[in-house]
Every structure is written in structure tokens, then in C-alpha cells.
Amino acid sequence: MNAPVSAPVLTKNQSLVFDVLNRTDAPMSAYTILDKLRDHGFRAPLQVYRALDKLLEFGMVHRLESLNAFVACAHPESECCGHGHGHGSVAFAICESCGHVSEFHDHEVDHRLSDWAKRKGFKPAKTTIEIRGLCSACAA
Amino acid sequence: MNAPVSAPVLTKNQSLVFDVLNRTDAPMSAYTILDKLRDHGFRAPLQVYRALDKLLEFGMVHRLESLNAFVACAHPESECCGHGHGHGSVAFAICESCGHVSEFHDHEVDHRLSDWAKRKGFKPAKTTIEIRGLCSACAA
């Protein structure tokens, strides 16, 4: 194991964006975040996107590709798998009714996908796994 | 086995859009398709999006969420698994260098994901699995 990747120091804008995401359970678009931060001086999308880029890089935030939206990482500390470095990818279950997102990890899924990649000589950089549907509450 | 889902009859616009996608290996954005079809009378994005909606519904085309782009389905006939009905989901490996997309299926991955869903009472509607990275040719 290398450097334990202690929590990075966030800049003002990064903190503001992260706090907004961290205070809600549902994913948020960059423009929604922007609107939430107008009172704090945000005027342009780029301020949000720049902060998000860093937070993604730090592994503190995930992008949901099928939604063009962002969520705070749900396993903030601890947890087994190195996340944010391309291996140990994360899966999401997204409720299309209430918007709730569950983040989970399945080692076997990872294994099968990286196995396929190895056989094909494909070098994975980032893996997206998103299940859209209805959460148990909304399905009832 | 139920009705063998014979190839649906496509309208003029649907055929045009499908042909464009089917003639190339790399994914294409809706606007790129639009440009390719200007000569055939296409003038507005909606003409493309409407055709794509149907083709997606027919399972003849896939949307790559991480790219906001579309590809023709790579296992056009035959193949074991019913595709396009939510189960038997498909995975994609997308080369970020050459744009090539490989479509594949892993039964075990499906199983693990639907298993997780079952345990959580989550009702999956559509599953997205996309690996971005470098294909064997580009990695060399």
C-alpha cells in the first residue's frame, strides 16, 4: 500500500460544491448546483465544472453518465476497495421515480469485466455501471 | 420462446438513420447523423431523435451514455439472449483513442447485478455498462 491518500484540502469553490452535493441524496446537475450557489457568489457554469473536475479526481464525487448529474461518493472513508483509480469500479442503482441513488460494489462483476478486458487486450481506464429502475419503496 | 420478433418494418427516416449507423463502426452523435443526412432532406435534430427513439425501442441501436452517442447493435440477428427488453443487458468497451466500440455480453455480470437488485427490492428497467479505455491496437 502506498500513500494513504489523506483527505485532500479543498478550495473554497470545491468545498461549496461538495457541501451542496453532500447535503442531498439525489443526484444534481451542474446547473442545479450553480443555482444553489448563486448566493455564494457563483455566476458561471465553469465555476461548478472546475470544482467538479477536482472532486471527481479526488474520488469524492461520482458522475452519473446516464443522468448527466453528480452525486457525493457514498463510501466516504473506510471501505475496502481503492476507488477513483480506475480499478475497483462502483455501480449505481438509480430510482427513476424518487431519484434516490444507491452506490454499491461487486467484486465479481469487476472481476468478470477486467477478465474480459484482459482477454481482449483492452486497457480499461474508467468503468460505468448504472442500473435504472425503481427502488423498493417506489416499486411498492 | 415467444414470437420471434421478426425485423420490424422501418419508416424512411428510421432506415436512413439506421443505415448511417450501420455503415460505421464508431459511435455517432445525433447531430453528426443529422449532418450525414442533410442531403436526404433532414433539416432538424428531431428527425434524428425520433428515428433513434424507435430504433432503440426495436433494439437495433444502442445509446452510449458516457459518450452521448449511438451505435448499431453488433449482434443483429441470432445470439442467445433476448436483448432490448431490459434483461440480458449488454456491455460496451469503448476505445478513447480510435473510437472503436466492442459490444459484449456477460451472463455472470448480469446475474450478479440482478441478484443485487433482487436482494434490495430494486426493479431494474435498463442497465448501462461501459468500459472506457484503450483497445488492444491503440494500447500497443
Added chain:
DNA sequence: CAATTGATGTAATAACATTACATATCAAAA
């Protein structure tokens, strides 16, 4: 023939994201 349904055409607008350029902040090197 209405009436319904599905496909189409067109314009306008909404939603998401980036480029380009100017300025500011701060820590390390000279």
C-alpha cells in the same frame, strides 16, 4: 367519410459543457 393514429416538418428553446482570456493567490526559488 370522419376519426383516429402514427409519422413527419419546422422553429424555438432548454439543458449540458467547453473555449478563451483576464486576473488573483500563494508558495517556493532566486
Added chain:
DNA sequence: TTTTGATATGTAATGTTATTACATCAATTG
């Protein structure tokens, strides 16, 4: 301490992706 370099920030403009709204057309069917 001043310079330098790297990172962060502010702002405007633009580019890209997707949808809404409304009108028309064609085929089917009651």
C-alpha cells in the same frame, strides 16, 4: 524580498446535446 510558476478564480461567449410546441400529412378503421 522579488520573481517565478503553479493553481485557482471570474466572466463572456460559444459549442453541443436534447426537448417542447405546433402544424401537417398519410394510412387505417369504424
